[in-house]
Amino acid sequence: MLSPLKTPARRGQRLTPARQAILKVLGRSPTPQSPQEILHELKKFKLTINKTTVYRQLESLLSRRLIRAIHLGERSVRYELAHGLAHHHHLVCLDCGKITNIFFPTDLKKQEETIWKKNKFEIFEHSLEFFGRCRTCAEKLKKRPQHKNVPAA
Amino acid sequence: MLSPLKTPARRGQRLTPARQAILKVLGRSPTPQSPQEILHELKKFKLTINKTTVYRQLESLLSRRLIRAIHLGERSVRYELAHGLAHHHHLVCLDCGKITNIFFPTDLKKQEETIWKKNKFEIFEHSLEFFGRCRTCAEKLKKRPQHKNVPAA
DNA sequence: AGCTAAATGCAACTTTGTTGCATTCGCAGC
DNA sequence: GCTGCGAATGCAACAAAGTTGCATTTAGCT
Numbered sequence A, B: 001m002l003s004p005l006k007t008p009a010r011r012g013q014r015l016t017p018a019r020q021a022i023l024k025v026l027g028r029s030p031t032p033q034s035p036q037e038i039l040h041e042l043k044k045f046k047l048t049i050n051k052t053t054v055y056r057q058l059e060s061l062l063s064r065r066l067i068r069a070i071h072l073g074e075r076s077v078r079y080e081l082a083h084g085l086a087h088h089h090h091l092v093c094l095d096c097g098k099i100t101n102i103f104f105p106t107d108l109k110k111q112e113e114t115i116w117k118k119n120k121f122e123i124f125e126h127s128l129e130f131f132g133r134c135r136t137c138a139e140k141l142k143k144r145p146q147h148k149n150v151p152a153a
Numbered sequence C: 001a002g003c004t005a006a007a008t009g010c011a012a013c014t015t016t017g018t019t020g021c022a023t024t025c026g027c028a029g030c
Numbered sequence D: 001g002c003t004g005c006g007a008a009t010g011c012a013a014c015a016a017a018g019t020t021g022c023a024t025t026t027a028g029c030t
Helices: A017-028 A035-044 A051-063 A109-119 A135-143 B017-028 B035-044 B051-063 B109-119 B135-143
Strands: A067-070 A078-081 A089-093 A099-102 A122-133 B067-070 B078-081 B089-093 B099-102 B122-133
Touching: A017 A035, A017 A051, A017 A078, A035 A051, A051 A067, A051 A078, A099 B109, A109 A122, A109 B099, A122 A135, B017 B035, B017 B051, B017 B078, B035 B051, B051 B067, B051 B078, B109 B122, B122 B135
Parallel strands: A089 A122, B089 B122
Antiparallel strands: A067 A078, A089 A099, A122 B122, B067 B078, B089 B099
């Protein structure tokens, strides 16, 4: 994360090409994108945007709740449009890294209430991600039984 | 994560001072620790262990399922003993960064079954973390209404 | 005690994200 | 449409976190 901005409240006032392009990239992507991936996508649009700008725009968009940060256990954080999709979670394949969105009602309301009662901890959001092996990798495994990221216990 | 080891299967064969010390640090800590924190703790034991060794041991311990990796939206991954505590989740205060373990039955079995049926995605593990504000920070806020990491929408 | 491969330390390196500062540009007011 | 202000950008240098190659040490076997 970037450190606090000098004038955080004023950020995100202008509709600049960089901001538009980043939103466009995120809008087109079905799954959350890392800063590196965004940078890479921007080049396809023939827009060479400096990485500093990308990081700063992502922070601005995040602080205004236009995008959400997703943590899938990688070095980079991923981002997705906050209002692009209904509330959902992610499946992460530990073999190929593929990310899939899943939509189903996770009724955590009761549990969030319990936490509030027990711990007096006020919950703003939660993160629920599933890690495992996707169908494609499972089929490959049948043919050639070997995989890289999931060593035996 | 480190790239695949040359001989991953053979790692973790010896009981070395470094391995013992890292397990001791994790065993003493109530909440998951980052590599930096582990490194810092080790110094308290008058053990100066190289960061490379720490990263390699953590990977070895992880691959043997002696520890678990926890991702709380920071740059670093955190680790905790795999068998130290029953299955649990975490509360992360966005104001002060405090981490709390919570133990309650999250019945995600049905949902994991649904995912298997629908997506043919085999789940090995899940990650459920709650982000918000702890009691202490909430009380501070009453006195001096200001906080840093949770800008208004 | 000697052997061998696992484990370690070190330095150099890569990747990812950050900061300071000079310059450019969106846009509100004229 | 011009102008001025401050937001936004680019660049280069920096910082933090993690990785690699390789020479050396050491745990655990015989």
